[in-house]
Amino acid sequence: MQYLDKLRNSGLRPTKQRLQICEVLFNTEKTFHFTVNELDKKIKNNTGNKISLATIYNTIHAFEKKGYLKQIPINSNQTYFDTNVTDHHHFYDLKDEKLIDLENCDVGPINIKKKINGKKIKSIEVLVKLED
Amino acid sequence: MQYLDKLRNSGLRPTKQRLQICEVLFNTEKTFHFTVNELDKKIKNNTGNKISLATIYNTIHAFEKKGYLKQIPINSNQTYFDTNVTDHHHFYDLKDEKLIDLENCDVGPINIKKKINGKKIKSIEVLVKLED
DNA sequence: CACCTATTTAGAATCATTATAAACTAGGAC
């Protein structure tokens, strides 16, 4: 129920599948990172039924467009998404291949001195790679 | 000739293919960004002959491991590489899908306040997305 | 209910990248 309005207000029909995906993504204390593959498994575990991969892709792209999810820029064969859509950055542990959130206050202000004519800064993303 | 020693000193045999790829990648005034697909075309244009895709992949991975190339962390279906291996950052123009270098001096110092036990910072990469 | 359009779906298609295994080659030993 709690996601009905969220979806309706975004112009997305609140289908059974979308509501289930909302539950898995947003009905948690903490935000988290995931790949489509991991989300697929999580949906199966949490709800007991399967949603077609095509639908999962459709849905997360729709959610991303609406600002409910963010892609994390990182080189990997799979795309990583983040349910934390506030401005923040990431550690990437190269050995464990794990992402760790860096809150905005964990990173000093970032001052971009160069300007490009006719372009505005939309976002600034910092990836800090960690090794042992 | 100029890349023979570079390759030998890295423990890479200076094959015809690797020397040609060195020419295309490093024999330029300016550094540049590329995908494997673009590199493949560039090799054909510059040298007139074709190098197998498998060889191109092998070679750029070898070069990356030796520190002659860097991957640029960005979400794309293709992997972007950079012949500029100095510490620096990137603008990404969302509309034109173009990468633009940000020299280190274009970005103020970045202060990471959070520490992870037993881990060292290997690199810090900033991606600044641009819109119109 | 009836209708229309958005959505879901299984499966096929795409495409970057990696694996395979056979042919080739650099470079040292003789």
Next chain:
DNA sequence: GTCCTAGTTTATAATGATTCTAAATAGGTG
């Protein structure tokens, strides 16, 4: 130079994430 061997190259097949397709289904409005 010839031989030898491990490192390379190559065409091709395999992989795997993502996207496409077209048919079936389901919201939502009248």
